[in-house]
Amino acid sequence: MSEELVEKILSGKVKLHEVENWTANDSNAATAIRRAYVERKYGKQLGHVALNCIDWDDAISRNIENPIGATQVPLGCAGELTVKGEYANGSYPILLATTEGRLVAGISRGLTVFNAAGGVNTAIAKDGMTRDVLVRTAGAKEAVRLARWVEKNIAFLSEAFGRTTKHGRLVEVRPYLAGRDVHLRFRATTGAAMGMNMVTIAAKAAVDAALPQLEKEGIRAIVLSESGNMCSDKKPAIINMLEGRGVSVVADATLPRKTVLERFRVEPEMIAELNRIKCLQGSALAGSHGFNAHVANMLAAMYLAHGQDLAQIVEGSQALTDAAVIDGNLYVSCWLPTLEVGTFGGGTKRETQQEALRLLGLYGDKDPDGKTRLAFAEIVAAVCLVGEINLLAVQAAGELSRSHGSIKRG
Amino acid sequence: MSEELVEKILSGKVKLHEVENWTANDSNAATAIRRAYVERKYGKQLGHVALNCIDWDDAISRNIENPIGATQVPLGCAGELTVKGEYANGSYPILLATTEGRLVAGISRGLTVFNAAGGVNTAIAKDGMTRDVLVRTAGAKEAVRLARWVEKNIAFLSEAFGRTTKHGRLVEVRPYLAGRDVHLRFRATTGAAMGMNMVTIAAKAAVDAALPQLEKEGIRAIVLSESGNMCSDKKPAIINMLEGRGVSVVADATLPRKTVLERFRVEPEMIAELNRIKCLQGSALAGSHGFNAHVANMLAAMYLAHGQDLAQIVEGSQALTDAAVIDGNLYVSCWLPTLEVGTFGGGTKRETQQEALRLLGLYGDKDPDGKTRLAFAEIVAAVCLVGEINLLAVQAAGELSRSHGSIKRG
Amino acid sequence: MSEELVEKILSGKVKLHEVENWTANDSNAATAIRRAYVERKYGKQLGHVALNCIDWDDAISRNIENPIGATQVPLGCAGELTVKGEYANGSYPILLATTEGRLVAGISRGLTVFNAAGGVNTAIAKDGMTRDVLVRTAGAKEAVRLARWVEKNIAFLSEAFGRTTKHGRLVEVRPYLAGRDVHLRFRATTGAAMGMNMVTIAAKAAVDAALPQLEKEGIRAIVLSESGNMCSDKKPAIINMLEGRGVSVVADATLPRKTVLERFRVEPEMIAELNRIKCLQGSALAGSHGFNAHVANMLAAMYLAHGQDLAQIVEGSQALTDAAVIDGNLYVSCWLPTLEVGTFGGGTKRETQQEALRLLGLYGDKDPDGKTRLAFAEIVAAVCLVGEINLLAVQAAGELSRSHGSIKRG
């Protein structure tokens, strides 16, 4: 039958997303058939794509359409990291999925250095997924009145918001003006889930409930878009650095001078200076809003391994790395205002990703309060700090160290 | 033996990266042993992580250290897309690796609409991977002199640059001042490879060759860092939007009014207005430099499926989507100044990723000129445009369309 | 005596700021002597600088040191403008001090068009001068705890803040993290004054009062700087666009199609399109955060004429101009989140500037509530809108209009 079905797809009689109609809704079978079709049509083999462990009946209900197999990415273990946070507390195995050679090795080296110094401290400054519902009023005066109404009626909005979601809890709504239009940026905690869909639905419901109330007070408004880009999702944006999105985490540690000299083979002063001229000054001049060395690398490898939304590496990369010498020792920190992570829902259900989260003890299937999510964010932040300082140390141990950063006039 | 070896790792006698020493450099065996160690140590199963098709002996030489298995991500086929570019010309199967539900379905819908309109035009505006070598001089005057020297001695630098690389060809070096420090941003074409390492090595070599020349002219300088963050790699940065990094591609298409109305069920005017208030105005107010709806989603799914560096989604997301009504039809474009892609080297060698590239006919193993890389960049750009307009159409068909974006005073 | 004194200055025996010691604190005499010294020393005439109406005894106490005379800038009257705001209501004479030819003429033309359309609506979205006191804690965890303490103890901070100022009233304190450091951004209303000094002193006092409280709770902190640049004063900064600084005003108007066609000689659609591609798209691509045509021009001329701080044109220029066609008419708005103005104190006391404010009926010498300041901000915003649309109309009436912005393929 499958051969026949492949023919039907080739001839255009059956569309790719209709294959399940012909396989009694067996997506595992349908996945194989679609793959066979692609192989036939383009005359290429997809033998490795075929080899996978994914339960397609489940995957198709939440993660993918028209599946034909899986992409496989190497998963390495960098070792374990001691994290001393509010939700993450202990030593955690650090798995990284990547194809960037030397990334796991570098972080592995970093882990031993930080563990030797007692681990990484983390603290959560803020929590809440955001969504910007964009509304239009009749003019500037009405826009201002609407903004004021919103600020005064947070209880009303909170109640309306809560009606569509069990785990989402509204934290605040901040209005931003644009002439007669107003961007209403909702922020809500979201249990164990990353929560973007949850917040989108609930925020829209809250605005829908508000519009008749506003009309009673003479303020007419309409919704222009469920997302007006001030959320700001999957785009780099200062608003996320300032206001946070997802979990805002800060990680720090003090590495004894001796440890730095022995393990990194470079003076703490060189790391601090490199961080200043590269991560602060260089980024400043580049018009960058990522004041770090390569946070995106750690995010990509951690996010992929643990089932996170990879496009959210974008805003996650807007992090600030600091390095300073205090009493001869090296104080380092990393401020990550935008870690949009989840330990339940989305890609976390997939087989390999779920195993990685369970290895951390942080799969969020029984965590309505989202403690696993916050713990995972702390671990991600700690790994970012380790990866940052390791790379800075490598670079500082090179040219900078040889010259001590100073030059004399001939 | 493997049980014994796991014990040795558990007791700390053998380190994770030393396992190959005990398996006669058999990384496939070592991968299983490391995984067994992790399972034992944390008392968790990694059965799915175990199931993989990766040749670890190869992977460990280029992509990963301490491997324990693989992460699997669902791969879907959205259909095929007609691309009319300079290097990509024809209909290409679009594979996307993602766990974001509805992404493949959305792009699949978009593909049919764009194909019906004749496909997507693409053109390459610029090509060249960049690296910023940061040097320090004795003071402001010397810094300016150094910058001038560089501008006049591009031939010298080019020759020195070329000595370390077969495929890299220097295009330009732009100096940026920061007091006494100077950021030298090298740009080079890189054959089929994404080329960052290639350019890093060659740029450093070129600067090393230049320093003695500079000293002869009385300009003393030292290298502070092989990367001064004005490259700018894996951080959002305006310099990349303005100067480009990797391949700078623009994609456009004109969708007939009838097509838009029938397929997207929304008037072209609504899509244009939504793009204006959301992707331009909303992003502007958010302090964002991603003037688009969700380009990062398409990049993440395309990059993952085809073995690209996921952290480079960050700068790739700095794209500009345009939508305008011309004679009743919908003109749409997407400008992507920073697609850092490769069709050879890095993650492209991995089994499933290579299959995806070969399916496009664009695996770059025999392409010293990088035509496959440029073709792949055009396809990525075309898919981004499709994904952008499809999402805008969905959102515009909602509230915006019902109200036509206008509101009257009570 | 003055000749003798000039000699003493020339010989270095008397310093420029010591001249008043020799003139019985008569600054008018001292000003003439200093000027004579400069003329003598450099052999140049300052005859025009000499001609001025400034009361130097007063000026030296608040505005200047070492005065030698005055700079004179032409002051023009563009006409009057009908403003329909919350605090400004009526028709106001618009004086502009500038040397930019055609600026007064252009605004003059714009005024007649807007008046014909009924004037400009304005509304105030937010009010409050800000100052960022930068504090350092012992580490990331303490920084987060400090931030939380601040959010919970706004009443305490408010009380301490109020002790140093009669007119300043604390509105909020927002903490922003940077590793172990915390930026505390104070916002306060400031009566009729622009209020930066007032807020600086009071914010520092509030933090000084807080530190012992924090220590009781085990949080040790020190002040690093009375201003940590997140205020953000006299630098372009997104934080001001998002959070506002000084007065945040929105101005709008609807210009009937007929009026636009007759007076501006261009179709409303052309103005809307030019605004989109220039003020939104062009600025976006330039990495600009001023989404307007030339707001800084109006600010410069209004600020100079009315005694404002000229350096604050910088952040004032971060404004968003919108233009859209609604039912054939032209809707226009200008959103100015950062108008740091005052009607009392600073430069407003100077003779000519005070006359300009009094002409508006808005000199703030008897206005503890700052209503004159808010009214002045509304007028400034209204003038900015007029100047914006007039320039866009001029440019749109040129090339854009001739081609209707469309081009056909050969």
Add this chain to the structure above:
Amino acid sequence: MSEELVEKILSGKVKLHEVENWTANDSNAATAIRRAYVERKYGKQLGHVALNCIDWDDAISRNIENPIGATQVPLGCAGELTVKGEYANGSYPILLATTEGRLVAGISRGLTVFNAAGGVNTAIAKDGMTRDVLVRTAGAKEAVRLARWVEKNIAFLSEAFGRTTKHGRLVEVRPYLAGRDVHLRFRATTGAAMGMNMVTIAAKAAVDAALPQLEKEGIRAIVLSESGNMCSDKKPAIINMLEGRGVSVVADATLPRKTVLERFRVEPEMIAELNRIKCLQGSALAGSHGFNAHVANMLAAMYLAHGQDLAQIVEGSQALTDAAVIDGNLYVSCWLPTLEVGTFGGGTKRETQQEALRLLGLYGDKDPDGKTRLAFAEIVAAVCLVGEINLLAVQAAGELSRSHGSIKRG
């Protein structure tokens, strides 16, 4: 007659800009009459505005319309500054026009410190006023072709550019894409003038000349706007930081430790650390592109005193201040990529402003090569550096110094 004329204006029979028609084109008389009208209409006195030294017949031809008098701003002499630049070489009297108390005093203190250290070095990295002519093509492919044509036909454009201007000389044209639209950023040197109008006219002429050539090659294009906001004039924009606009100057100096300790009463290390956490880190977190303390203050006072365009303080404020300790001494620099200044034309002709420029020996009436302009830019840059370091020293000598920036856990 004047009384009668005032009545005519009051009754609307004569418009403000028509008064000269009734005074035989005597603008001095007309200025008095307009002022009388304003005084009558609003019942307020403008006695100080009346007192001025301006030649209105000249002023009205270049600087102002509808003049009614002048605004006067106190002008102080901060002392003199030793500048060791390429064009400015020697000791220059520093005049500042301001109403900000303590600004002149602060700079005055700074001058003595820098002079004691031998003065300020300056160097010019780049020169050229820019204007972005925005053109539209039929689509993405044509846009890329147009961009390539421009890059190859710089000689043609240069020739066409030069036909409209005697002093402007085209340096480069850089094309920036936006879908089918292309921003053509012209850069030209402009003699002694700031040159914006010159470049606007010439750039437009060059594009007009290019369009027929482009059409011959099958590339149809139209001009959308003479300015597409990528210039970028009077808006903060990263493009200006990266590419420069006007004169790009770097200033530096090394202050001996002893001098810093004695004069500033603070350790060099404190100044360096404050600069790092405030001007780099604080600005970074604020989403600012002004990495300095208060450059806008110096620009405002220098620009106003010397007849510059005040609105261009905006982009001028995008400067980078650096401070580092080298061998115990304090190395400081200020990088100002966007000093749009002129020594001829515009506001420099006005009486008091011209006197200030002549005092410097830099009035540009006989300087077709623009050497006076470049010298003035160097002096401005040097004053900015002095003002920056003086303020940082003041702030560092406060709290930061007392605590040495370090805090110990209780």
